[in-house]
Amino acid sequence: MTEPLDPREERRRADEARVAQAGERWRTRSRRVKLYRRLLPILILALAGAALTWTVFRTVMSGVERRASQSQEIELEKPMFHGQDDQGRSFTVGAQGAVRDPASGQFRLIGPALKLNLGGAKVTEITADGGQYDPAGRNVVIGPNVRISDGGSGFTLTTPEAVVDTRTGIVTGSKGVQASGPLGSLTASSYALYDQGERVEFKGSGDTKIRGVFNVAGS
Incomplete structure (x- = not known):
């Protein structure tokens, strides 16, 4: 054990x-x-x-x-696009240069210059530093340094941006505008040109009112 x-x-x-x-x-x-x-x-x-x-x-x-x-992308040198609005009035969209985006079909404009023609001697010209042209949407957005010259009334508008509806010929902008011509000058917050410049409307909003100085002919 x-x-x-x-x-x-x-x-x-x-x-x-x-x-x-x-x-x-x-x-x-x-x-x-x-x-x-x-x-x-x-x-x-x-x-x-x-x-x-x-x-x-x-x-x-x-x-x-x-x-x-x-x-x-398709680059174009000094392109010129021709068209008509819904009333058959002609317009041209020219530029120093343009680049077409193949995905959207839109054109990026360099130094655009637009002409809206009522058929007579009256031609409204719009120029700017740059812009975007949408042929399918039938509109042009240009800016900055937009200058609109109305050959009929002698008025010139300067504004940061202009939106052109090529179907109607109406030009609008809501980023401020200064206008000057034979009758004087004025500033406003927004504007609209109808009938390819035959009629112009100015509006004020908020703190930005319509202000103008008018020339009165002497007696």
């Missing part, structure tokens, strides 16, 4: 077993920490490389897409 161990011996062996288990756990954790320390820099470099590669890829693709879009 096996003699029973001394209680003190049993405690000693139990303590040794616990110490051995604790040592094994510590060595396992230490090996895991060393592995993480080796893998972490590699993982960081891999992520940084992937991010850099993606950034370069997107930059290259954006350049390719931009060049492809530009190559599809």
